[in-house]
Amino acid sequence: MKILVKVVALSVAAFAIAGSAHAAGGKRMTVTGEVIDTWCYLTEIMYPEGTAHHRCAVWCAAGGIPVGIKDDDGKVYMVLKMESDTTNVVNPAILTIQTHKVTVNGDHYRRDGIDYLLVSKVVEDAGIVNQTHQKHGIQP
């Protein structure tokens, strides 16, 4: 009987460890930056920030291109989760904050050179503050 209890206990422990293996990879952090269209920003095929690019960013988010948050150092975090919603393609909450400057709390994962962020809470939404259209026009 003692052996059976030990086996069960070990099995439960092993299951718990396996189940938390993925979650253990995330690093809790706060990110402040602009919500961006990752394709246009990372390819640099046009001016990709602020009001000049807002309409395109909405199009691209609605088309399912991954949405990111670019911090002041230029690091881009692919948003895979927004608060309680774990969908990340044409996510309504993400769609409506394109180009906004936000501060979020979340879990950061880096995998094969890409930074991913699971946003647990939008701490602050300053709206659109990066007014670039007078200098760059509307692109494309």
Next chain:
Amino acid sequence: MRRILYACLGVFLLGVGPALAADEWGLAGEKTARFEAKVVDVLCELTGDCLAKCGGGKRQLGLLNSAGKLTLPLKNQTLFSGAALELIDFCGKQVIADGLMITNRGYTFFALQFVREAPDGKWRKANRFLGKWAKANGIPANSDKVDQWYEHDPNVKRVLAKDGKLGLGLAADRAYDKTQK
């Protein structure tokens, strides 16, 4: 300007050639690439938080090769659209992905141009987004609205009707437009 049209919009004007090799789009840091990988839900792969059928098109999908390397596709071959709807039919399956591996601004990501089930499925051009969008929105696939889906998409229309093309409200749009006349 042509570079912008080809690259930003992901337009593929040359059709499906017999060799089905990826086309260059003139992007900085691009290289044509073809590789075998499994189609996975990225969030599921990273955290174990999985939905049935890879989220049914509501989650970003990645390409996981046999060495465990996860590649993120950002783009397909139609205007302003991503790769999730191109890959969703292959959820959990091995595919051959063909397109551009792009390294720029310190990140490496992928633009999917063609895909087929491994090892010898039929090639698909990564443009299924348009047909799926049309069906989801009750629009005939041959409608002129489909190619310009972004002008007719209800999500886009709702956001832009409220915030305007600059995101600053409709009054800001009007003020800007006056300066352009």
